[in-house]
Amino acid sequence: MDAFQQIGPSLLASADGVAAKEPSMTGLAAYIAFVLIILFALMSYAKKGLGVRVFKNPITRLFEQLYLFIENMCISSIGQHGRKYIPMMMTFWMMIFVGNIMALLFPFAPTADLSFNLGMALIAVGYVQYEGIRTNGFFGHLRHFSGPKLSGVMVVISGLIFIIELISEVMKNVSLSLRLYGNIHGGHLAVDAMNNLGNKIYIPLGALVLLPIKVLTCVVQALIFTMLTCVYLSLVTHHEEDHAEPDHGQPAPAH
């Protein structure tokens, strides 16, 4: 782990140990609990406005828009049967987004820690495997890994494809977690470095200049995590009859 601790000081201009302030596991758990409390409070408040025909509660409207967004994403990438994966995708989106946005207000964000991200990626990929097995059966799910159906001597190639697909399935965990961790943690390092630059003139350069791009990163990373989980789900759960129905919408007319 010492190599990870060397990243901060060597990339920063002034190595005062500014970037190396990561909380302990208990602190991380407290941050995650804080995120969950925020989410539960918002959603219980949003639930109060559900009874009316046209939503007047602004939080309820916000969550309605978020739901429509996630639903559109699921249906456009998975297909018509993607509607049943919305709760999981919504949970991921809100958890990652609120976890990311914490860093703009508090000194640390839970998504800037690799262990939390790896846990979430394991849940996501495990959920994908579970849904694949539930849709196609255990052997049908394994058959997905071996690529197209080949005959004769080409079975050897199927075995090779199987091994490569297994490796790539495991690497999905790494890529999902490392992407989120690298973006959020790298953003913190960049803000710290910029703050150090403006230290002499008492202006927090990083907090001022990098704030818009950090907000953008928060949204985009939450979107990408959910979007990639949707794509993985669509790869393992597609049925044969789905190819017949036109769920991709009408092709746009050429101009």
Add this chain to the structure above:
Amino acid sequence: MGTGLGLGVGVAALGVGIGLGLIGNGALQGMARQPEAIGKLQVQMLIALAFVELVFLLTVFVAPFLIK
């Protein structure tokens, strides 16, 4: 040690910057040619951006382990 690390990260950032620029270029051209497809193009562009970004992040996290 710090010099090599900084140089490696710089080279990685150079390549990834070119890749991101190419993706943005392609997506913008597609959007300009067909404004109806902006929604789909944006999502696909973001996915491609994520994959290219991952290369840089992998470089950043693997480079300190290589220098010993």
